[in-house]
Amino acid sequence: MKQLTDLQALINKAVDKLNFPKHPAELYDPISYILSLGGKRLRPALLLMACDLFGGDVExxxxxxxxxxxxxxxxxxxDDIMDNAPLRRGQVTVHQKWNSNVAILSGDAxxxxxxxxxxxxxxxILRRVMDVFNETATGVxxxxxxxxxxxxxxxxSIEEYINMIRLKTAVLLGGTLKIGAIIGGATPADAQLLYxxxxxLGIAFQLQDDILDVYGDPDKFGKQVGGDIISNKKTYxxxxxxxxxxDTQAVELNQWINAPQFDTQEKVAAVTDIYNQLQIRNYSEEAMQTYADKAFNALDHVNLPDERIQYLRLFADSLLVREY
Structure with missing residues (x-):
């Protein structure tokens, strides 16, 4: 089995070799730019990992x-256009560096x-792979x-929220693994279990992200703690x-949600205090664990030797064990 770091390095090398036309520059330069910003390349590395799990040729x-x-x-x-985000991975976003029309068209390309x-x-396997890819893209x-x-x-509702993060975040993780499994020669049943x-796993990861936004250490989390509270983002x-x-908890919570002006630190502290009174962190961690258990249960039923399953299990454990 190839190590995750080796697979990530393989993807980085392949990204660097991607060649786009020089003209029109406004269409293709933004593509090269956003791909050059890096990232962990976890999703493509997972596709390679899934292929490798079933004995397929990673190359x-x-x-x-x-x-x-x-x-x-x-x-x-x-997403950056829709969120009017100024930065992506610490660098200027495409729509800020060029303009929104360029970013839309480059994204389409x-x-x-x-x-x-x-x-x-x-x-x-083309039809099977494209069916999974297109269904995944539509879901996102x-x-x-x-x-x-x-x-x-x-x-x-909680159910509506879970469905949203399933589509927006989790199906890409599932689809990626399923495509890798198909390329690696997995049976349809095993490919579906990996999906x-x-x-x-993707749902559990996003729920953990929600928790970390409130209770995480900003130095370890890498984001502003309390950002979801400040923006009234509908998280779990x-x-x-x-x-x-x-009663008074509901009144106070709604006052903070509807306040047109506020001190950000005061709002984060007050809403977090309400969360603590209601034991919201416990509920959230229980929900996260529920989906983690579902993920591992599916993995346990994949028809692979234990040592290969353990490789993916260790990856999932590392993804879900982030310091608060």
């Missing part, structure tokens, strides 16, 4: 793995490029739209708090 899976990386960065480019790369799988778009819809809704593992924690809060 033959590099182009579809690149397709996943290009697609993922396409979604980031368009990335979606085309990702399809071209994905279609380089052998003809015998649906999840982003649902997330934007949440901004204008007063009431969002289920990835989706549930806020939705659960709105569900459980009664």
């Amino acid at each position: 033959s899976a590099v182009e579809p793995a690149l397709a996943i990386e290009v697609f993922h960065n396409f979604t980031l480019m368009h 990335m979606m085309v490029e990702s399809n071209k790369l994905m279609m380089k799988v052998p003809d015998a 778009c649906e999840g982003q739209q649902i997330d934007m819809n949440f901004e204008h809704l007063d009431n969002v 289920d593992f990835g989706v549930n 924690l806020l939705i659960k708090a709105l569900e459980l809060a009664k």
Whole structure:
């Protein structure tokens, strides 16, 4: 089995070799730019890992793995426009460096490029792979739209939130693993189990992200703690708090949500205190563990030797053990 770091290095090398036309520069330069910003390359590395798990040729899976990386960065480019984000991985976002129209069109070209790369799988599995890829891409778009819809809704249920993060975040992880498994020669049943593992792992990871936003150490988490509270982002924690809060707690929570002006530190402290009173962290961690257990249960049923399963289990453990 190849190590994750080796697979990430393989992807980095392949990304560096991607060649886009020189003209028109405004269309292709932004693609090279966003791909040059780096990142952990976990999703394409996972595709290679899944292929390797089933004894497939990792080198033959590099182009579809690149397709996943290009697609993922396409979604980031368009997300940054919708969020009006000034920075991506510490660098100026594409729409700020060029303009929104350029970023939209370059993102569209990335979606085309990702399809071209994905279609380089052998003809015998092309239909299966493209079905998974297209279903995954549609799900990501649906999840982003649902997330934007949440901004204008007063009431969002836990079930609706879980479905949103499943689509926006988790299906890409599941789809990536399933495509890698198909390329590696997995049976349809095993490929589906790996998909289920990835989706549930992705949900657990996002729930952990919600928890870390409130309770994480900013130096270790790498983001501003309390950012979700400041922006009234409908996370698992806020939705659960709105569900459980009664009387004065409910009044205070809604006052902070609806306050047009506020001191950010005061708001974060006050809302966090309400979360603590309602034991929201415990509820969130229980939900996260539920989806982690579902992920590991799916993995346990994959028809592979224990030592190969353990490799993926260790990866999942490392993903879900982040310091608070």
